[in-house]
Amino acid sequence: MKSTYILLVLLGQFLAAQACSAQDNKTDDPFIARPYLQIGHTPSTETLQLLWHAPDASTDWAVDYQPKANGPWKKTALPTWVRVDVAGIEPHRVYEATLTGLTPGSRFNYRVLKAGKVVFTAEGQASKKADQLxxxxxxxxxxxxxxxxxxxxxxxxxxxxxxxxxxxxxxxxxxxxxxxxxxxxxxxxxxxxxxxxxxxxxxxxxxxxxxxxxxxxxxxxxxxxxxxxxxxxxxxxxxxxxxxxxxxxxxxxxxxxxxxxxxxxxxxxxxxxxxxxxxxxxxxxxxxxxxxxxxxxxxxxxxxxxxxxxxxxxxxxxxxxxxxxxxxxxxxxxxxxxxxxxxxxxxxxxxxxxxxxxxxxxxxxxxxxxxxxxxxxxxxxxxxxxxxxxxxxxxxxxxxxxxxxxxxxxxxxxxxxxxxxxxxxxxxxxxxxxxxxxxxxxxxxxxxxxxxxxxxxxxxxxxxxxxxxxxxxxxxxxxxx
Known part of the structure; x- marks a missing residue:
């Protein structure tokens, strides 16, 4: 009986710790909307736009990417942003960076950095050319x-x-x-x-x-x-x-x-x-x-x-x-x-x-x-x-x-x-x-x-x-x- 009680206590402590950890991760998330890919205003097989939403605060954002798998990492130009400040919603910023020099149809890696720290990584897919499936x-x-x-x-x-x-x-x-x-x-x-x-x-x-x-x-x-x-x-x-x-x-x-x-x-x-x-x-x-x-x-x-x-x-x-x-x-x-x-x-x-x-x-x-x-x-x-x-x-x-x-x-x-x-x-x-x-x-x-x-x-x-x-x-x- 005593051992069962101890197990229940330990289980409760574990679940509480998990809940706190999840809450901490949520609090630490720097994004309102995580990074997502777009074809942009002038689509190309070698470029894509990367957008994300973040709180309205001055932050040192940067984007690194590998145009070719296992190739060297490059930096995009400094991300630009537009402020969205409408009634009833906390002001936020929509950031944008341009990924250039992509290989048509190939996978590529990218990462988003905040104040020099990597906060997001993902693999993307470059657009296809006319002769590709x-x-x-x-x-x-x-x-x-x-x-x-x-x-x-x-x-x-x-x-x-x-x-x-x-x-x-x-x-x-x-x-x-x-x-x-x-x-x-x-x-x-x-x-x-x-x-x-x-x-x-x-x-x-x-x-x-x-x-x-x-x-x-x-x-x-x-x-x-x-x-x-x-x-x-x-x-x-x-x-x-x-x-x-x-x-x-x-x-x-x-x-x-x-x-x-x-x-x-x-x-x-x-x-x-x-x-x-x-x-x-x-x-x-x-x-x-x-x-x-x-x-x-x-x-x-x-x-x-x-x-x-x-x-x-x-x-x-x-x-x-x-x-x-x-x-x-x-x-x-x-x-x-x-x-x-x-x-x-x-x-x-x-x-x-x-x-x-x-x-x-x-x-x-x-x-x-x-x-x-x-x-x-x-x-x-x-x-x-x-x-x-x-x-x-x-x-x-x-x-x-x-x-x-x-x-x-x-x-x-x-x-x-x-x-x-x-x-x-x-x-x-x-x-x-x-x-x-x-x-x-x-x-x-x-x-x-x-x-x-x-x-x-x-x-x-x-x-x-x-x-x-x-x-x-x-x-x-x-x-x-």
Whole structure:
């Protein structure tokens, strides 16, 4: 009996010591958000940007890295920083350092030093060249802090992608700084891979499009830490520049002080980073803000998309990414069809696949071509609503049902993928085994399990698999050129 008591005492002391140690480690952590990789404003196969968030204090930060494995260590230029000081959030700094001279497609090591002491180390992956094989993961509607989201973060990491794309709804519910801190950074940049998350962001860049939960909240007086999308992502600024209150960017509600705080922190990303494009490997990506506040009949936007795709005709693959799917068979959000208006532009630009989210399930269309009619759109609203809930676009489409992705791998038309089962509550599971409820353009529909998209590009062959949260393949197809 006495020995049992002693064991219990010792066990209690051990657990207390572990708890104190964990608390001490948490207190000693110099980061608000640990270092993560980005493609930057001007992507290159030999450069990446490294960002991290830290308290607002003068600190001697430095970054060392090995451009080649086992090679000599180099120092980056002195890290730069932007101060984020918005109401309701302790002021903090977003630091940035540029890693140059990387070997395309190779692994590299880096470390972050504070006051001369190494406080973070990781291995990264340099971007691939056009003649190299590469893999990317796509999933949307992710930052919901759910068990499924956390498991898919690990699943994405274990897939060993070269980069990750997110077609919107990066964090729920309003794209706030506070939501990033609890629902995003700890999960996608965890210190280990398990069911709670993975060290994904420190290893490969994540590239994102704005969704409604990212940029639709524009009342900075009510939510001063909203629009964090413009603070934390270092993505190209080569798209069409909007004007606040114009056809692409709605007006913010903000006091003089709140507006000033936002603009100082967002910098040139605001009005520019909603629409952009980039090249990776042998593919060109066009990223579009598809939120309903955008006027998709705007000639400036249409011309920018058309010109961007025209410049990309030497690329082997052309992908488009945005949040709101125009071709959706789920009952949820069915009426939000406004992005269908862009389909003729995509077809003229020889787009291969369009990646979307918003609808929390997985859907794959038959290869299709689409011609909107000349009668405009039908506005749909719920009773008493002051604004339209959606826009129905009447249409004529042609489907290539001979394409099966195995024996026939040359589609006639664009394949539209909805990969919105990234962690948020699933939509319309009752339709999973009810193909009579699907629209005629839908080939595959999985709404009863969370999942992500894994794409492998090997020259003129594109292989896509949809992997569920348990690691099971639920769909696959191949496109060749």
């Amino acid at each position: 590469y893999r990317f993961v796509a999933f949307a509607d992710i930052g919901a802090e759910t068990p499924a989201q956390k498991k898919l973060a690990s699943r994405a990491y274990l897939a060993k992608p070269d980069f990750v794309v997110v077609p919107g709804d990066i964090v729920y519910e309003r794209g706030l700084i506070s939501e990033y801190r609890s629902r995003f950074w700890p999960i996608y940049n965890a210190n280990q891979v398990d069911t709670a998350g993975a060290p994904l962001l420190r290893s490969v860049p994540m590239i994102v499009a704005p969704g409604n939960h990212d940029t639709d909240t524009r009342d900075l007086d009510k939510y001063p830490d909203a629009l964090a999308y413009y603070y934390y992502w270092k993505q190209p600024l080569n798209g069409i520049t909007g004007t606040e209150g114009g056809p692409l960017i709605p007006t913010m509600t903000a006091s003089v002080d709140n507006r000033k705080a936002f603009l100082e922190a967002a910098g040139e990303a605001y009005l520019k980073m909603a629409n952009y494009s980039f090249d990776y490997g042998n593919a060109h990506w066009t990223v579009i803000d598809s939120n309903p506040y955008v006027d998709f009949t705007d000639k400036g936007l249409q011309e920018w998309i058309a010109a961007d795709l025209a410049r990309a005709q030497n690329a082997t693959w052309r992908f488009v990414m945005f949040h709101h799917p125009g071709f959706n068979s789920a009952r949820e959000h069915y009426e939000q069809q406004h992005t269908r208006l862009l389909s003729p532009i995509f077809e003229a630009g020889n787009v291969d696949v369009v990646f979307t989210g918003h609808v929390h399930n997985y859907q794959r269309s038959f290869p299709l071509t689409f011609v909107p009619d000349k009668k405009g759109v039908l506005l749909v609203s719920s009773m008493g609503a002051k604004m339209a809930r959606g826009r129905v676009v009447n249409d004529q489409w042609a489907l290539d049902k001979s394409f099966n992705g195995t024996t026939n791998t040359k589609p006639k038309g664009i394949i539209y993928l909805v990969t919105g089962a990234g962690g948020q509550t699933l939509y319309n599971p009752e339709q999973n085994n009810d193909p009579d409820s699907w629209q005629r353009f839908t080939d595959k529909f999985f709404s009863n399990v969370h999942s992500l998209t894994v794409a492998d590009v090997n020259g003129k062959t594109l292989s896509i698999r949809q992997i569920d949260v348990n690691g099971k393949e639920i769909d696959s197809f191949t496109i060749t050129k």
